[in-house]
Amino acid sequence: MIRVVTAQVFRDELAKDKKGQRAIDAFVDAIQQYVDEDEDDRSVSELMDWAYLESWLLTFEQATKLALKAKTLDECHGILKRASARGQKGRPSTKRVPAIKALVYQKELGWTWPKLRDRFCPCGKAKHDSSCQDSLRAEVVMLKRLLKKYGVSFP
Ligand SMILES: [Zn+2]
Numbered sequence: 700m701i702r703v704v705t706a707q708v709f710r711d712e713l714a715k716d717k718k719g720q721r722a723i724d725a726f727v728d729a730i731q732q733y734v735d736e737d738e739d740d741r742s743v744s745e746l747m748d749w750a751y752l753e754s755w756l757l758t759f760e761q762a763t764k765l766a767l768k769a770k771t772l773d774e775c776h777g778i779l780k781r782a783s784a785r786g787q788k789g790r791p792s793t794k795r796v797p798a799i800k801a802l803v804y805q806k807e808l809g810w811t812w813p814k815l816r817d818r819f820c821p822c823g824k825a826k827h828d829s830s831c832q833d834s835l836r837a838e839v840v841m842l843k844r845l846l847k848k849y850g851v852s853f854p
Contacts, residue, residue, distance in 0.1 A: 710807050719800035719819060722854075726799045727761050729853035731768075797821050798838035803854045805839075812836065 704712070712721045762778055769775035797819040804810045804818070812832050820831040846853055 706807075713804060713807055719804065722800045722803035723796060724761070725803065726853060727765070729851060731764060733849065733851045794821060794834060794838040795842070797835060798842045801835055802839050802842055806854045 709721075709725070713719070716722075766775045766778040769778060800819045801810075801815040804815055805812075810818075812835070816827050816832040816835055820827045820835055822831055824831070
């Protein structure tokens with residue numbers, strides 16, 4: 700079941716969450732809601748890819764919820780396998796999850812690009828630069844395009 704929170708409560712939770720995990724949870728919920736309303740396989744799987752690529756970020760509860768929506772056994776296996784990899788050491792970070800966080804923090808808390816970059820850039824350098832910012836921005840643009848394409852209202 701999707702937890703309903705007011706916009707202000709959501710913003711407070713984001714502000715308190717240093718790692719931005721709350722933003723990812725909200726994203727997964729939004730996709731979940733969309734899946735409930737739309738049975739089109741292709742659109743769902745493309746959106747799911749965004750949520751699953753870094754699926755170690757999914758809790759078992761979220762993974763179970765999503766696995767129940769799987770249309771094939773293979774898809775179901777894939778989801779559960781990814782959830783069990785949660786917290787694996789040395790797993791490289793992609794730019795997708797940071798993009799989700801950046802999008803949410805920009806929209807909800809009005810963070811600037813330098814602030815978003817310093818908090819969420821996954822490059823691992825001691826000091827983030829303008830190329831970090833550019834690639835984060837580019838990824839956010841792609842994410843926005845995908846959400847718009849499928850009419851998912853998020854954040
Ligand atoms: Zn960086």
